[in-house]
Amino acid sequence: PKTASTLTVSSDDLDERDMAESDYNDAQSVKAKMFSRAALTHKLKKMKSKMAKCKQCDNFIVVSGVECEECGLAFHRKCMEVCQLECEQKKGTVFGVDLSVLLRDRLEEVPFVVQLCTSEIESRALSVQGVYRVSGSKPRIQKICQTFEVQKEQVDLSDLSPHDITSILKHFFKELPEPLLTFDLYNDFITVGKAIQHLSERETSPEPSDIMNIIQKLREQLQRLPSYCYKTLQHLVSHLQKVSENFDNKMSPSNLGIVFGPTLLRPLVSTDMSMIALLETSYQAVLVEFLITHHDKIFGLDQSTMTPPAPTAPLPDTPPRASIPLDRADGDLDRDASSKERPRSLESWL
């Protein structure tokens, strides 16, 4: 049954409300902002009916239980609001660390791992066939991930196969306690993915105005992301667009969407209903495909579609662009070419 909380858009906008109509079950309408920080470190799924005690309050769970796929701890859903227990499986300093923590007190706007992997791919592997689709060697990937954890300055990607590097990047995003597109906005992004899918299933090709409506909607939604998520997403999608523009690698925006959809979007509590899960995977993929295809308009590089940010956009708490990140003050700033493409006029509100 649908609950009031599935309507997450403002009630004074009928178009938005129409788009938000969907059949999500209770599990997916749980709001992440009510969960404690520690609760978000777990990878939660709906608990199968079995007797277990809640790790937070020590009472038996009768209904509305969730359990962590990684560490196996079980909780009442209600207890996640006050949960103090962090996931035992997430003890690193780079992988599996929340972006807000990883980038706290740092001058970087995009995580170091992401900058390093994307620039290495762009420097030598854009034409490699199946880049991002093919997996790398697990032992080599584990070794490099370890080096990132202990001595990231020592990481050298130059000897690695491109498939190792892309696997490290995908691993980084998959391990984030909260996915890059956040739990709170998950349903909103899925709703847009659904609209894109419906547009592509029509017999006639979509009107430019239909495309523009979706672009506008996405721009508004992306402004609601924390600024570090927005900037990291902008960096990643700009990179993926460069990958898709190289036809030798046979990785179209659609192929990249299939790879990155479930990597960037994940519901707070994953559902057991395979039919819904399957549908949502395809909405995730078409959404990422759309972000890549319309990257310039969505991320504001095209001046004609510029609008001021929503008043709810997070205030920028990062230093001006001109400052040089401490970790990278060794003269290799030209690697970060993508960040230079942003027009000056955007800097005041990004």
Ligand SMILES: [Zn+2]
């Ligand atoms: Zn409890």
Ligand SMILES: [Zn+2]
């Ligand atoms: Zn856990």
